[in-house]
Amino acid sequence: MDYRKQLDEALAIAKDTKSFEFGNDVLGLAPELFRKNFGEKAALVVADNNTWKAAGEAVTKHIQDAGIECRTYIFPEEEFHAEFEFVDRVDKILDSYDAIPVAVGSGVINDLCKLAAFHHEKPYMVVATAASVDGYASSGAVVTKDGAKINIETHAPKVILADNKVLAAAPKEMTAAGYGDLAAKVTSGAEWMIADMFGTEPIITMAWSLVNDSLNDILAENEKIAAGDPDAVGDLFVGLTLTGLAMQIAHTSRPASCSEHLFSHYLDMTEYRYHGKFQSHGFQCAMGTVIMSACFDEFLKMDLSKIDVDACVAAWPTLEQEQQRALEIFKDFPVPQLGYTEITKKYNDAETVRQQLTKVKENWTELKERIQNQVYTYDKMVALMKSVGAPVGPESIGLTRAQVRRMVDFVQLMRWRINLFDLCKRAQIYDALLDRVFGKGGVLEISE
């Protein structure tokens, strides 16, 4: 697929990222890209043992052969996460060595360098080694501090370089995670349509196009992606990068994330482990996307042109009631105030709810059709995830259906953005919808 024109338009207006080169055998472009963007600065290549072998060594050689002053730092740890102590290590090197970080790696190395570069008010470059997350081109760095994952707003890389063969050689699980993270854009897009109709977050056309114009085509390459075809895995990486650029252009993660990502955030915040291991962002999002696909299936079977707006408005709780409900749900959560804070931000008074529901009721046919064209059925989403080795439901990452059903109550409340569940709450169909999904006869029927 040819993305160059759309990418160049996006790069011209993206907040941080100015160069993105990808394709087969492109690691040799590293020195040229480096000089073009950073002038005569020195380079600090940061890698771990795996990414050093995958691309770090080759990139370092290219940079040094071109006469660019370059040092390297290779993390010796076999397995590590984006912890602050590792950021400190890169920070300390940059304290005494005035260089531009070149992060060689997937999510973790990128996040560490992103933060260290930010601490030193420097731009940086990333050489991708796996199509595993959409965070390559985003400005958020996810790091762990005192056991809790936190998302820090920084700057996205100025330069991204990705070699298809390097990406295709990454562990299959990482590619599957990236596929899950890209598939998340299917359901988050549908939720953006709802927020758009409510007028709380109107769709930003360019950001929307960047994510959605190629989304279905790339997801349809599932068989080739699963087989490790370099061009298909390269396309997956481009798709993920496009969503990163969309976030930079929209100045919000709305183009790439909604409820399905909140399942992942919930699991991060509760430090969820399966077989003793944290589950990757992409795997958690894949699970969330499958759940949201099931919810949309049932949502689309409902007829919101028949809702009794007066009755819904009469039943609409006060802000104080909503705050109490949030405090009750979150009382044993690691961040007990989260639901309270977010519902306070997104609460609408009864009159606004009346307007929102009237709009949905009057435009139901159109809204339903738009959402139907955007989402995949649960069956299709499960089949796609399965084909690439991504999670197909709660059990894939060691959760029960009952646990995930309870998580939905948190997901509805844990971010200020309007989501599918907010619409269902307003229309008084929240419980009915979840019963259809998790109750008797539902695709995720809870049997225990």
Ligand SMILES: [Zn+2]
């Ligand atoms: Zn993501």
